[in-house]
Amino acid sequence: MARAPETREQQILGHALKLFSQSGYRETSLQDVADQLGLTRPAFYYYFKSKDELLWRLIGNLGDGLLEKAVPIAESKRDPVAKLQELLQAHVRTVLSNSDAFRIYFAERHEVGPSRDRRLRRGERAYADLVAGVIAAGQRRRVFKRGEPKVLALLVFGLANSSLRWYRPRGGLEVSEIAELISAMAVDGLRIQSP
């Protein structure tokens, strides 16, 4: 059972991930993090510039990860319904596979400061525009309901991200089951009902 040789930096990131996710960024002191690792608080500053820097390392590139997976799906040649379904499945899988980090992201987003906040916001807008574009394409084909595509995209993200509120690894439902449930619910919710 040879453990991967974790660096101190990785240990700090891992423990901070758990603590920030469970108790919040402001509620968790660097002393809490240091205690769990058996080192002093000042030692932390050998590895990270500040508490802000630690937070940014945890949540700064989550948006890029989502966008990377989404772009090829949105640019593929499938129909809008299939695209949206695939986009949402990928979204839920990514979010729930990194549930601690995304929980921190959504709860502590505002703690990163104005310039980084703008950067996060740009990423979010690009991602939302991508999904809104797919929804708009489905509306033009008369398969999705009318309504502001951007608002519908935000609602669909709200549905998908809400799984973070109750999802727990190894708790009844698998990530893939939740991803299928949510994507089906979102796509059917947007579909013009036939009867």
Added chain:
Amino acid sequence: MARAPETREQQILGHALKLFSQSGYRETSLQDVADQLGLTRPAFYYYFKSKDELLWRLIGNLGDGLLEKAVPIAESKRDPVAKLQELLQAHVRTVLSNSDAFRIYFAERHEVGPSRDRRLRRGERAYADLVAGVIAAGQRRRVFKRGEPKVLALLVFGLANSSLRWYRPRGGLEVSEIAELISAMAVDGLRIQSP
């Protein structure tokens, strides 16, 4: 234009509501609240026992309000689809009409301490069970999709509550429009698709 004679207590509650909602509970000091009202921080303690007490006054009975409106709908004689639609419309209207308070509720829920947290949890469970019961009734009539009713209820709440993330009063969309959009999306998302 005679303003209602606002007591100091109401003034404090109103300003704390805005500040906690905008910047967070821990991020807002009692000094910030006091400054906005032109009084000293110790004066605050004449009106409230503690910062915790202030938070509780803002979010402690939001759940009761939701439950009060939901019970008569759930107990009415309508079919499950109509019940769910009405439940969700009432939910969204209530939540968005008190958007600052509910934003605080969802973001700072954990700050109220263990015993009050249990109380909130009990209220949430009762409310979720109510909606899960309506969903289960719809499943028995083969109008709603299969799946754990409790999970489906949580997803539906997630969709409804996500509107708090982007809703702003006097911004394009009316509360009633959002309520109808969300309830239609949720009900159709749960419906077994006919074609």
Added chain:
DNA sequence: CCTACCGATCGGTAGG
């Protein structure tokens, strides 16, 4: 990475 600290600010309380 530790010991020994700092400037500031936190929530909360004293007497009047």
Added chain:
DNA sequence: CCTACCGATCGGTAGG
């Protein structure tokens, strides 16, 4: 006894 506060400061903890 009540109300509506004030100036000063408490013990602790924050990030650095």
